[in-house]
Amino acid sequence: MGNNLCYQTGERSSQFPQLLLKYEMGNCEIALTAGPVENEDVECLVIPTDSQYSNIKQSDKPTFAQLNGKCVFVAARKMQKNQILAVVIDKETILSSDKSDDEKQTIYEAVQEALKIAEQKQMKSIGFPVFASKDHTTSATIMLMAIKLSVTEQKIKSLKRIVITLDHVEQVSSFKWVFQQVFKGNQQIAHSRTYSSSIMEQMESISVDIIKPKQKSATKEEKA
Numbered sequence: 001m002g003n004n005l006c007y008q009t010g011e012r013s014s015q016f017p018q019l020l021l022k023y024e025m026g027n028c029e030i031a032l033t034a035g036p037v038e039n040e041d042v043e044c045l046v047i048p049t050d051s052q053y054s055n056i057k058q059s060d061k062p063t064f065a066q067l068n069g070k071c072v073f074v075a076a077r078k079m080q081k082n083q084i085l086a087v088v089i090d091k092e093t094i095l096s097s098d099k100s101d102d103e104k105q106t107i108y109e110a111v112q113e114a115l116k117i118a119e120q121k122q123m124k125s126i127g128f129p130v131f132a133s134k135d136h137t138t139s140a141t142i143m144l145m146a147i148k149l150s151v152t153e154q155k156i157k158s159l160k161r162i163v164i165t166l167d168h169v170e171q172v173s174s175f176k177w178v179f180q181q182v183f184k185g186n187q188q189i190a191h192s193r194t195y196s197s198s199i200m201e202q203m204e205s206i207s208v209d210i211i212k213p214k215q216k217s218a219t220k221e222e223k224a
Contacts, residue, residue: 020034025151025183028161033165036167045082046071047086048088049089053085072085107133114128115162126162128143
């Protein structure tokens, strides 16, 4: 199966998320959707939380110790989907600007670890909400690069669909733009298990691309 970037338009459903973009990597579809993430048609949902699971219902909290410090799998119960609780919410990190790199690394590792767990559990599909960072472009770059490298490095076989679902209109333009930058063409990306190095270079490249058009536009206005 080839690598194809596809678009889909249409009226947004009130029940199911709308498909914005998708990209085929081998036998795995990477998709970007908008809508209620809980209604995403996937076997497993990733739920962002903190180390105390403060935003998780008491009945849904795991009853065993979390060994890896990032993610824990919770099997489906009754009408619920399988869940992976990902520890990416850290109030101290969010409030401290000098820890922004640590926050990026945490998000990057959590995405890759969640995918690894889903693959081990032989899930066919997994859905992510947006893991918040300092801005939407940063969140999009970290998450999408982590997914791309996971698919290429870990040789994912079980997962056939990986989705990021947006829940705010402000996220759409940034995520769509970064999605196209990350998955355009057949660019080779250096293998990396951390957010730094090759990931940082991609991030800087995207930031430069965002700035360049503005500089050109200003120059034209000045000439006029």
